[in-house]
Amino acid sequence: MVIGTATLLAVPPSHVHEILIEMFRGRPQLAADLLTDSLHMMVPPFEEAQLSPADLTAVAPTEYRADAVVTLDARSGTALAVVIEVQLKVDARKRLSWPVYLTTLHARLHSPVVVLVLCRSRQVADWSAVPIRMGPGSVVTPMALGPDQIPVVTDLHTARRIPELAVLSAMVHGTVPDPTPIFEALLTALDVIDEYHADLYTDLVFSVLPDTAKDFLEEFMTATSHRYHSEFARRYFDQGEAQGEARGKAQGEATSLLAILEARGIEIPDEMRSRIAECTDPVQLGTWIRRAATADKIQDLDELADG
Template sequence: MIHEALLQLFHNRPELAAEVLRDALGAPVPGFTEARIEPADLTQVVPVEHRADLVVLLLDGRPVLGIVVEAQLGRDPDKEYAWPSYLVAVRARYRCRACLLVATTDEAIAAWCAEPIDLGPPDWVLRPYVLGPSAVPVVTEPSEARARPELAVLSAMAHGKSAAGLAIATAALAAAAGLDQERQDLYLDVVLSSLNEAARRSLEERMKSGYEFQSDFARSYVAKGRLEGQREGRLEEAASAVLKVLEARGLDIPPGVRERVLASTDMSELDRWLRRAAVIADAGALLDATSS
């Protein structure tokens, strides 16, 4: 989820690649009037198959910079050879300069990604731009978050477990409220999964109590959570009833049967098992589809 979420942020807002290069990493970014996503399949240019995670092309009447965006969550020695080929392919396809932007949520991986790649003499060296947690700005102001919601979500991913996590998440979700439903759902999942347990619970309580950023988006989330909670409660009660009937009849319940009953998420299945539990002579036969 983290890998795909990182890429989706750049895909949803192509300008984000240029913004973090310029503002967070201090890279020289040329002036541009358009940023768009281009095909990441670079096979047509390079003889062997190569597929980057994402290619963002900056244009000012013509291509001025190709940005290869890679989400990297672990060490991969093959990247030392793949990344240079991506840049060569982008440069050849669009006839412009190209650079590599690697996004990661781990500082140790960020340090590894930032190591220069020596391609050969005399001074042919690839130096990746790396967006690690420490390079991502802390976005807590709702106005800034609304202006750049993808950056706000990226801030939550990088700093959600810090002391400022709750304020970051609040700003990010306020910004997400104005987006389309698909992005709302994705950003909500990403933000909540990026918080520590205490911050996540606090945020959910604020949303339930009608906090200042309460919106159709927030109300929808709360209602969905309540319905899911009620459904889970009914499932637990039904599973408990099945086991209690078996126990009351003095039947020995095999561990596998107990685990399967407790893990069920199908109410009709549990209802069927409850009726079987009242008549079968052996608890091991509870899950047998042929049992009456």
Template sequence: MPSNVHEALVELIRQQPSFAVQLLTDIAGVAVPTHTLACEGSPDLSQAAPVEQRADTVVTLQADGVPVFGIITEVQLRVDPDKHYRWPSYVVALRNRLRCPVLLLVISTSDRVARWAARPIDLGAGSAIVPISIGPSVIPTITDPAVARAGPELALLSAVAHPADRGVLDALFSTFNPDIDRSLLYADLVRTVLPEAARNYLEHLMSTTTWRYQSDFARKYFDQGLAEGEAKGKAEGKAEDILAVLSARGITVADDARARITNCDNPDQLSTWLIKAVTATAVSDVLD
């Protein structure tokens, strides 16, 4: 079962495929072809073989509608020797599909895992596949709010990599604005992946008088300091959160499912559904 951290980092690239390009060019220093579009491709890399193969994400760079470069992105949180046998098949399958160069990008929250992932994969007879691996030591500590707002995906990744740096958390907090695309989803994502101390610090920022005055967004999505007597309102707010996340992901909610969500008065159950909604592809993924 993928962890919340794994799913959250994968979701960043699903939401913004050009983020994979940014990681390659700005952090790894890898040049990519001139292109007009970066779009998500099918992660199914199965071929005419009995074994299903699925990458975390696939991003295709196109120039005038023609694929010019493929990026396979894998979020790797632990050392897994089996991946050194599976990853080459991903590269070959995507290269065969797109008929253009392909690169494997690995993102990790551990430098030890990142170093392991960066090892060339020997295919024999002098052939090798060399993954581009990114870990915390090369992920920038983004403390400038303007920089964070210009690239909320990298700001969130920076917070995951450097959760003890309050400057990074302050910068990430500045990106939580309902007027910014994907901000609501990212705000929900970050609550599922940060360690308790970092999460509590962000929630403290969101419960300040200044933030309350600036936007109802914080009260609705982040305020964890509700008194016991406000439990009903808290449940209603979480139900609205779930529906908002599903709407943002383009998932249609049937009337019976909507009623089940809005009529639920169990905050713990609603919290579980909210976490599932962040990475769901259908309502059944949330309520089952």
């Protein structure tokens, strides 16, 4: 029985962008983790990471808004401000705005600033990392995080400590010949975050993986030998199993309805037959079955015919 894929959200590029930003909204500490663990940047000591207003407009006529801004705060003030940008494609206009973000934020907070660009592809990451030269002595160098900078996370301790990094690892490295350790780390990460984000990140991973890797992950999550190793995988399996049972019951009721109509000699147009067969609403199917018991023509199933 295939479980789960049919219940996944369709995640268009705009939603991929938003879900990646949500990683930082849900846990601002991620900005520091990625700078230190993935980009090996020396982040100054800080006590708390928190979101800051992302509106970086300096003058009224032109609006500049970053995807997110995270500040790493110490007792003495902001130790480092991080502008988060999710970049899914090359867009020359963005490289014009990144220096504005940094200078405006620097003027607002009087602190060191950096722009962290999260990229899905190597091409976009390489493009994003090119220094932006604004004139003699004025250079802005974005910190770009792409597939080459995202580590292969197989260590379960790391997955628990930085669950979003395990999610990113599964997204970009889940196509290796044997992704089992990567997916094991992914499920471990999903266990330590709240249910809403776990479901959101699962949809994200499934939406970007090719079919072969997607099938492997689903089989891994629902296999008897693995699903009880992870609370998230067990919940995923149980939800899928329940939905599968509901679909099976609906299909049985639809088959019964069609059999009743045929036994009564009622002609069923192809369009109506398809609508009955595809219906998964048990209340609607029950209504149609009761009406079919006394119907003389398809129009007697008023709600179905009027649809």
